Amino acid sequence: MSKFYYTAYGLRIGSEISLPLLKEIQTDTVDLTVKFGNISEIPPLAPTKIHRAGLDAQFAQSDGRLWLDWSPIACFMAANGNELIVxxxxxDVKILSLFILSEALGLILFQNGYLLLHGSAIQLNNKGVVFVGEPGAGKSTTVAAFAQKGVSIISDDMVCIRIDEMGKPSLIPAFPQIKIWEKSVEGLQLSKNDLNVLRTGSTKFSWHESVSFEEAAVPLEQIFILSPPKGENTEISQLDKSEGPVALLSYFPLPDLLLRGGQLKDHFEKSVTIAQTTPIFRMSRPADFAKLYAFVDYMKTTI
Amino acid sequence: MIISPSTRVQIVSGQSSSVLGKETIVLNYELGNYYELNEIGGFIWSLLQVNKIMSVQELQEGILNEFEVEESVCHNELKLFLESMLNEKLIEATA
Structure with a gap:
């Protein structure tokens, strides 16, 4: 029996498990049920590059069901896009939340046909801006700098894109949280009173209570691929449209094994739609926090 | 295989393509291989998309109508292009 009702990524969620980061709602129907259960008879597991809290996940799939095994912490099974077994x-609520509101929930979003990117997103003048990049490229720090200047965040870590019948992509808001390293907390001079330690022993912080969060879907306007700083200047260059689909493919946040055959075709065609409609830029991350704020101001005034 | 002017070819199933800017991009999603075709390659691809099955001779005529190129050069380049497309399993010969 679900004890809690929440919304995240546009889904109405009934959950046996407390997920305090999510917004509570009242509802009679749910799109997704999250519950505890014993998971047995898993098909052979394959290694993945999905890394969380020092653990690499293993993955398996079989008709309508996807497994993500984070032994010894937790094993997940996503079934038919509407059931997540834990x-x-x-x-520990913090650890459960960290692992559920992650790639595990991403499996459900994938089953629901959304395009997912490993990245963070903000809403500026009702336009959605996405930042993707390798781990450590500065996605969360960039989004935190925007949030500090009163900009609403849409998601941090996993960006969910819906493409409508007209081929227009929009960003589906995740939940209000930015996860940032201590170094960025200090660089941005965020007050630790506004933050929580992500989990016991972690040097990563969660900014959720006071962060401004966009609750409605927002049209996708721009995508930035962040890379580490190159010298003093922030370099921005626009990709050729034809480079877009392959560039986006490298930021798929779930196991690569999911992108085979018809699922690869589907991902490719969604990426083509995005490349056709949305400018994609490569940007070297601003070299220091003053330059990062200058970029924030530039974006706020030009978009 | 040996390509002659009467060889008929078609695009394989299991691929998805799109024109983005000046490039034609093609994904063979069964094999997981990805290609970018240049202007003439993209033109040949578009002819095959419209006409489904074409002989090498028909493709050559199509190119000569669209681009200013010597017939002998066109013949050799087309043959090389089709051979590599066959090798990559993007097109197949048909009866």
């Missing part, structure tokens, strides 16, 4: 001995 097999765990964990009782």
């Amino acid at each position: 097999d765990t001995n964990q009782t």
Whole structure:
């Protein structure tokens, strides 16, 4: 039985498990049920590059069901886009939340036909701007700098894109949280009173209570591919449209094994739609925090 | 295989393509291979998309109508292009 009702990524969620980061709602119907259960008879697991809290996940798939195994912390099974089973001995709410509101939930979004990117997103003048990049490229720090200047965030870590019947892409808001390293907290001079330690022993912080969050879907306007700083100047260059689909492919946040055959075709065609409608830029991350704020101001005035 | 002017070819199933800017991009999603075709390559691809099955001779005439190129050069380049497309399993010969 679901004890809690929430919304995240546009889904109405009924959950046995407390997920305090999510907005509570009242609803009679749900799109997704999250519950505890024993997961047995998993097909052979394959390694993935999905890394969280020092653990690499393993993955398996079989007709309508996807498994993500984070032994010994938790194992997940996503079924038919509407059920997420959590097999765990964990009782720490922060750890459960960290692992559920992650690629595990991403499996459900994938089953629902959304395009997912490993990145963060903000809303500026009702336009959605996405930042993707390798781990450590500065996605969350960039988004945190925008949030500090009163800009609403749409998601941090996993960006969910819906493409409508007219071929227009929009960003589906995730939930209000930015996860940032201590170094960025200090660089941005964020007050630690506004933040929580992500989990016991972590040097990463969660900014959720006071962060401004966009609740409605927002049209996708621009995508930035962030890379580490190159010298003093922030370099921005626009990709050729034909480079877009392959560039986006490298920021798929879920196991590569999901992109085979018809699923690869589907991902490719959605990426083509995005490349046709949305400018994609490569940007070297601003070299220091003053330059990062200058970029924030530039974006706020030009978009 | 040996390509002659009467060889008929068609695009394989299991691929998806799109024109983005000046390039034609093609994904063979069964094999997971990805290609960018240049202007003439993209033109040949578009002819095959419209006409489904074409002989090498018909393709050559199509190119000569569209581009200013010597017939002998066109013949050799087209043959090389089709050979590589066959090798990459983007097109197949048909009866």
